[in-house]
Amino acid sequence: MDVVGMEDVVLGQYVGNPELEGDGALGYLDDSTVPPNSSTPTYALAVTRINNERWDGVPFILRCGELMGGVGVGEVCVCVCV
16 A cells, blocks of 8 residues: 555645534634634545555545534445546
């Protein structure tokens, strides 16, 4: 498996959507417990590859984030792009 470098990673922070109501309208920085200048990532995506003939050229994309599926929702999804 390839070593994951920063060029293979995307980090982010969720923002609110003013068209929604409730928690969906608020972003990470809208939380009163979060410092207003926080740069803490709430989302990460990494791409890696397995170095063998069968998986040659196939990216494996790993992602996780706060509030991706809603409050109290957890999910593991394996997507193979061939």
